[in-house]
Amino acid sequence: MKQDLNPLQQVGRMDGMTVPDGYFRGFAERMASELPDKQPAVVEMPRSLWQKTRPYIYLAAMFAGIWCMLQMFAMMGGTGVSGAITPDNNPVLADAIENDSFMDDYYYMAVDEYDLYDDLYAAGMDWNKFMYEK
Amino acid sequence: MPETEMSDLIARLRDPEEVRAAFTQVIALYTEPLYWQIRRMVQNHDDANDLLQNVFMKAWASIDNFRGDARLSTWLYKIAINESLTFLEHERKRGGVSLDDETTMLIHSIEADEWVDGDELRLELRKAIVALPEKQRLVFNMKYFDDMKYEQMSEILGTSVGALKASYHHAVKKIEQYFSGRS
Numbered sequence: 330m331k332q333d334l335n336p337l338q339q340v341g342r343m344d345g346m347t348v349p350d351g352y353f354r355g356f357a358e359r360m361a362s363e364l365p366d367k368q369p370a371v372v373e374m375p376r377s378l379w380q381k382t383r384p385y386i387y388l389a390a391m392f393a394g395i396w397c398m399l400q401m402f403a404m405m406g407g408t409g410v411s412g413a414i415t416p417d418n419n420p421v422l423a424d425a426i427e428n429d430s431f432m433d434d435y436y437y438m439a440v441d442e443y444d445l446y447d448d449l450y451a452a453g454m455d456w457n458k459f460m461y462e463k
Numbered sequence: 464m465p466e467t468e469m470s471d472l473i474a475r476l477r478d479p480e481e482v483r484a485a486f487t488q489v490i491a492l493y494t495e496p497l498y499w500q501i502r503r504m505v506q507n508h509d510d511a512n513d514l515l516q517n518v519f520m521k522a523w524a525s526i527d528n529f530r531g532d533a534r535l536s537t538w539l540y541k542i543a544i545n546e547s548l549t550f551l552e553h554e555r556k557r558g559g560v561s562l563d564d565e566t567t568m569l570i571h572s573i574e575a576d577e578w579v580d581g582d583e584l585r586l587e588l589r590k591a592i593v594a595l596p597e598k599q600r601l602v603f604n605m606k607y608f609d610d611m612k613y614e615q616m617s618e619i620l621g622t623s624v625g626a627l628k629a630s631y632h633h634a635v636k637k638i639e640q641y642f643s644g645r646s
Contacts, residue, residue: 345585
């Protein structure tokens with residue numbers, strides 16, 4: 330009866346499991362043949378001073394470029410660093426306004442809308458056809 | 464393997480020219496112990512074979528990270544145990560089985576296992592072992608079948624030697640009760 334209470338002693342160190350014949354034989358070679366090739370290790374080169382500072386320099390250049398662009402837009406829109414450009418503070422503009430030829434050629438419309446209608450009417454255009462034709 | 468030969472093997476594992484040959488030697492050395500460790504957890508030969516190959520693939524993939532501060536066997540055993548436990552968890556989820564029902568799942572595997580020597584008592588012992596909680600099962604297998612030192616088990620499982628001794632003692636008691644209950 331004591332033997333029955335000690336099944337571990339009866340069994341010993343065997344677990345009762347087996348493997349297919351020849352399973353372990355040649356396993357190492359088979360396994361090794363399936364191993365992928367090792368990639369060469371990537372050697373990290375030390376970063377130079379330029380590589381370390383480059384991102385900040387690029388950032389500063391970007392902001393400088395944005396500032397220049399804003400200045401350019403401001404100048405084109407008629408506002409300078411010191412405020413709006415007016416004939417009082419801009420001699421070139423004052424000169425242009427006093428020049429009748431400049432005002433006639435570049436400022437006043439040479440042709441207005443009624444002139445266009447007159448020309449079209451004179452050319453015999455059918456308004457109904459123009460307005461309602463799809 | 465003598466300490467000097469092991470140091471030499473580890474050094475060769477770190478040499479890109481010799482790593483493949485050295486790793487083949489590692490496979491030859493540890494195939495059987497790792498296989499049985501895995502097989503005693505998953506019970507099925509085909510699953511154990513797949514997991515064993517996964518273990519060596521993972522070890523190969525991370526061989527560059529093996530610093531040699533832990534023993535090679537400890538490192539490989541850790542990978543094998545993690546693979547086994549992950550597999551069992553996956554099987555539980557696949558079958559919608561809870562941790563408590565894992566015993567039933569494993570008993571089915573044991574009864575369906577064709578690679579056995581036919582000894583009824585050993586079959587019953589396997590069933591008694593799978594009734595143990597996972598970690599206790601690991602401790603019992605490593606101590607009883609592999610006669611592993613508690614210190615090495617402690618390195619592998621990350622548990623104190625005292626806890627391992629208590630766990631093993633408890634596992635033995637449970638197995639004896641299992642057989643007492645059946646007789």
